[in-house]
Amino acid sequence: MSKVIAFAGKGGVGKTTVAALVIRHLSKNGKMPVLAVDADPNSNLGETLGIDVTTTIGDIRENFMRDPQGVPSGMDKANYLELLVEQALIEKPAFDLLVMGRQEGQGCYCMVNNILNNFTERLMKNYRYMVVDNEAGMEHLSRRTSGQVDTLYLVTDYSLRGLRALRRINEMLLSLKLKVEDSGIIVTRAPETLNEAFLAEVEEIGLPIVGIIPDDHSLLDFDMEKRSLMELPEDSPAVAAVERIMAETCPA
Template identity: 35%
Template sequence: MKIAVAGKGGVGKTTIAAWLGDYLNRKGMQVWMIDADTAISLGPALGLSLDEVPTPLVNNKKLIQERVGSGVFINLNPHVEDLPQKLAKEVRGMKLLVMGTIAGAGAGCGCAANAILKALLAYMILRSSQWMIVDLEAGVEHLGRGTVSSVDGLVVVSEPSIRGLQIASNIARLAKELGLKKQVLVLNRTDDDFKLPQDIPLPKLVAKVPYLESLAERQKSSSCVLDLPEVDIIDNICEKIIKEMRK
């Protein structure tokens, strides 16, 4: 099953993606963690130090040139089958692929970098039968229709704010238009009694995540979001998300 995590900036996408991967991994699943965001944050959230995080694929100019070419003669259908194994970094038994963002692919090599990212994401999403958690930047449109619609589900993360929920609503609508129908809403850093506004169309709310003092404290000295004392609360949230995705 492949799950993408999206939402407004800073709402907790990477944290929730890392929790989901860790939860599944501890349940004995083989999990691919895909960092498809600008900031290289999924690796550190899983406990890697910055120098252990692999170079994002978008920045691997040599590989892009070799597979896609450059200028007007780029190959939009590059050979990528060997790349997941070649580029993956093992983290706690999970496999991490750091792609980087398509939009942030950089001047001059944007097209070629886009071509390889899209091809690799599409290959992983369409061909792999393993669990995959994709940490996205806010939008989902850059994945392309075919790729997005092949993801099994989208976790839309929001904070309990009108602006955040409006953005969550837009992401959900866009994803739906692209064919990604299975969506859930996770409210992060929220009080349990927060009520959703009735006038904003949103995916089904499946979990509320409280503000975790332990995580805020941890972030002062480490970017790892795992092994928190509230592991039972976090596992329960992950369980609810996965259960809904499986319906």
């Protein structure tokens, strides 16, 4: 069974960046195979990892619904859809990437969704780690009716507003069927020492801070230059911070 690592938090706090650095850590430390899942409809995990994404699961669903009779002769619908998902899986030496794309639109897509969900769940079993980058909020996680998340990193910037979003997410988790084994807070763009008001709010949430990622200019530079975070130097402050977080929270 793969170990599922997921991220949640307010918009723009650094979820995708941390997800990419976690994928980098896993592959550079031989914790493989890794499946990266971009579950944000405005997908950009691929870009962050230096990959051009051409097909998403959402595209496969839409195309199929537009032309349900387009199944090649001699194949059933399920086999055909599974073949398309296999083709959409981007395989790289360091990790594989699956991009979920747009969520389902209007109308009943039940049969197609069931086939796609079953197949992706089966596919996930082939990996030691699965790293899921979510959109802001909990839309995707809350739609998942089965399965579990082994480690959920709740990501916030150094603001009380970011922390309040985490508190709401954490409360919502309690009402979901989704089983979360372990969760902890990652604070991004923060100084080494956090102030008392911030720490008091963390205390009320009742989850540990598992890491602090400093403001790292190289991240912005790489973003602007559309360079993969896999190429960041080892001594970049953000890379070093994620290495520490992973050593403590995900040793194997």
